[in-house]
Amino acid sequence: MQFTRNIISKENKLKSTQEQVYNTGRRIQAFLDANDSLFSSINKAGLRSELDAVVTELGAAAGDQAGGRVNALGETAKQRALRLALRLNHMRPIASIAQLKLRTVPNFEALTMPDDRIRVAAQVAHAFGMADAAKPYEQVFIDAGLPTDFLASLTAAAMAVQASIDTRAKSLGKMAYATGSLTDLEGRARKVFKALNDVVVPIVSGAAAKSGLLAEWNTTRRVTKRLGPPVGAEQQARASSTPAVPSTPSVAGTPSAPTTPAVIPPVVTP
Numbered sequence: 485m486q487f488t489r490n491i492i493s494k495e496n497k498l499k500s501t502q503e504q505v506y507n508t509g510r511r512i513q514a515f516l517d518a519n520d521s522l523f524s525s526i527n528k529a530g531l532r533s534e535l536d537a538v539v540t541e542l543g544a545a546a547g548d549q550a551g552g553r554v555n556a557l558g559e560t561a562k563q564r565a566l567r568l569a570l571r572l573n574h575m576r577p578i579a580s581i582a583q584l585k586l587r588t589v590p591n592f593e594a595l596t597m598p599d600d601r602i603r604v605a606a607q608v609a610h611a612f613g614m615a616d617a618a619k620p621y622e623q624v625f626i627d628a629g630l631p632t633d634f635l636a637s638l639t640a641a642a643m644a645v646q647a648s649i650d651t652r653a654k655s656l657g658k659m660a661y662a663t664g665s666l667t668d669l670e671g672r673a674r675k676v677f678k679a680l681n682d683v684v685v686p687i688v689s690g691a692a693a694k695s696g697l698l699a700e701w702n703t704t705r706r707v708t709k710r711l712g713p714p715v716g717a718e719q720q721a722r723a724s725s726t727p728a729v730p731s732t733p734s735v736a737g738t739p740s741a742p743t744t745p746a747v748i749p750p751v752v753t754p
Contacts, residue, residue, distance in 0.1 A: 611645075
């Protein structure tokens with residue numbers, strides 16, 4: 485259990501930096517799209533394809549990391565319940581009857597309860613060993629009150645715990661693999677950001693009229709600790725915003741007249 489907590493804590497620590505890189509990539513995509521008239525050559529080139537690919541892979545790897553983490557946590561809780569059910573509902577009744585009826589048999593030790601602190605894999609192995617040891621004395625246990633299928637139930641409960649062990653291990657492996665991929669993708673994405681910067685800056689730094697766009701680019705490409713929205717650029721926001729038309733305040737007791745937008749007279753060319 486402690487191993488699981490350590491792995492998951494490490495994943496959470498790594499995830500924040502890589503999420504920032506992912507969000508930066510999304511912002512750069514939006515910036516280039518919003519200014520396609522200036523950057524059409526970049527958007528059609530291999531560098532843009534590389535950007536799109538690394539952003540897509542970052543998103544997929546982040547999803548695998550999160551899925552592995554959630555599944556590992558869920559399987560840990562499920563495994564705890566399965567272990568308790570195996571111990572209390574299957575192993576303990578067999579051990580109690582063996583203590584009463586079979587203390588003198590050669591393999592009596594296999595019919596006793598393991599220590600509470602036993603590791604989960606060892607508990608499963610003990611349960612299978614208990615089933616084998618109880619088989620020659622099956623009728624003794626049935627005569628003492630256990631159901632006729634008690635050995636099959638014991639084996640099934642042990643197999644359920646083993647399946648949970650395997651599932652959790654796969655989830656942890658998936659999470660570790662995704663983390664390794666994210667580390668590689670983060671480095672690759674930063675290189676793409678740098679290459680794009682070396683191409684974009686000469687385009688927007690040649691004229692004073694583009695100084696605002698240069699400032700926006702410098703903010704967009706920077707990987708910061710402060711996470712902004714994953715998509716959207718300042719220019720898109722300005723283009724999509726509609727100025728609000730103030731309403732005329734109504735006199736008390738008099739209903740307000742509907743507000744109509746101002747009509748701008750056409751310009752007459754002499």
